[in-house]
Amino acid sequence: MNFELDPDVEEMRTMTVAFARRELDGRHQAAGGHEGAGVPFDADEFRRRWLLAGKQGVVGGVVPVEYGGSGLDAVAASAVMEALGYGSSDTGFAFSVAAHLFASLMPVVEFGTEEQKRRLLPALCSGERIAAHAITEPEAGSDALNLRTRAESRGDHYVLHGSKCFTTNAPVADVFVVQAATEPGRGFFGLTAFVVEADTPGLTVGPPYAKVGLRGSPTADVHFDGCVVPSANVLGARGAGASVFSSSMKWERTCLFAAYLGAMRRVLESTVAYAGEREQFGAPIGSFQAVSHRLVDMTLRLESARLLLYKAAWGLARGSEDEVGPALAKLAVSEAAVQLGLDAIQVRGALGVLEGEAETLLRDALPARIFSGTNEIQKNNIARALGLSGNRRRAGRR
Known part of the structure; x- marks a missing residue:
């Protein structure tokens, strides 16, 4: 290795x-x-x-x-x-x-x-x-296969009706990758992905959200009201939308979260420096065991999460179809980022709750447990890969 x-x-x-x-x-x-x-x-x-x-x-x-x-x-x-x-x-x-x-x-x-x-x-x-991926809906977040946005085939084009929410880059996007149901009720095989130009008549974007974190990333709702999309803009094939989405999530759950590794390292380094400079009772607070052990725990979380993420990236680079690695990486990085943000604030004391990089990291980390599939969904997927799905348990009781 x-x-x-x-x-x-x-x-x-x-x-x-x-x-x-x-x-x-x-x-x-x-x-x-x-x-x-x-x-x-x-x-x-x-x-x-x-x-x-x-x-x-x-x-x-x-x-x-x-x-x-x-x-x-x-x-x-x-x-x-x-x-x-x-x-x-x-x-x-x-x-x-x-x-x-x-x-x-x-x-x-x-x-x-x-x-x-x-x-x-x-x-x-x-x-x-700029591109945006529109899949999440008010009634279809974790249940991504149960979309209400419809795409009706009409000869050489499709007509889209419905709404998406929490769409990253929507306020600035020139192109949207849109998931819609072409055969409602067919689950995995009922979705189709489309490439839709932002200036297509019938496509409108709502105002940017005010969010707790990730404030430098514009996010908004997207609405489709009789939006005509040429059949040539189908991505993959009709009914392949779920496969398109699953593939993109392997990339996102791995590579996207590397940004949090960098943010955590930046805040960890500044927190260590602060602990070495800030004095109480005649000594740097970093010399106190309660503080030094907290800094060690922050380092442990970062390095552990980093190893899991790069292992997942290594597999993805070699064409691995493994879904557990990216899920574990997403879990580890997002949870580590939240806790590291809390620890960075705690070490700074009152200064930590003022505007600064510690509180910014915490705010930016909170959404990481939600997007790209909630951490609870990741645990479900990992449990299923371990053979712990509910259907299998019920079958064993018969």
Whole structure:
């Protein structure tokens, strides 16, 4: 086993950290009224930074070179995301990049036709355009196969009706990957994925949400009212929507969460420095066992989560179909980020509850236990892989 990244990947990570510190700091985190009460979301500023990230090769990282990307594998992509989280306090922007790249572009890479790839991917990789993945609905969050958005086939096109919620990048998206039911009631085989241009008549986007965390990532509802989509915009094939979604989630549950590893390391380092400088009772608080042990626990959580994530990325890079690894990584990283945020606040005392990177990490970490499938759903999936599903238990009692 080799736990070191390739020299080229290390260099890329170093360059990404420098870029993030220079261009993606936390001064532009407002998205719908966040950093600073009542500050509106600045779409122009978001796009300015997005274009810079495109020139840096960040927003198209895992897309093959022939379509305008950098051709990174999952390990290298995770290293880049970790660098974004480490270099910038705006974890929300990194989250938007990941949602664009892993949940929206990778479905096109893996399921799109050659025409779709060449038409869509270059501008999405360069930063000229932004993508969003619309699947979650008010009545279909964890129950992702029970969508109410319908797509009716009418000759050479489909007509979409319905609404999506919690759609990352919706307020700035130029392209949507949309999941809709083409055969309601058929479960896994009843969904179809579509590529829908944002200016398609009948598609409207609501105002950006005000969220507890990830404030640099604009999120909104998306509505489809008689939205006509050409059949040529079906992604994969009719009825393959669930497969498209499952594939994208393996990427997202692994590579996206690497941004949290970077954010945790940044906050851990500043917390250790603070504990070495802050004095009480004539000594640095880091010399007190209660504080030093807390810092050791923070380090343990970070390093353990990092190993699980890179193991999952290593498997994904080699074509593994394993779903347990990404689920374990998602669980470990999200729970570690929340606890590390709490610990960072506790070490700082009263200063920890003031605006700063400790409380920002905690706010940004809270949604991580919800998106990409709640942590409870991840545990269900892992339990099922262990042979602990309810059906099997009931069968054993007969």
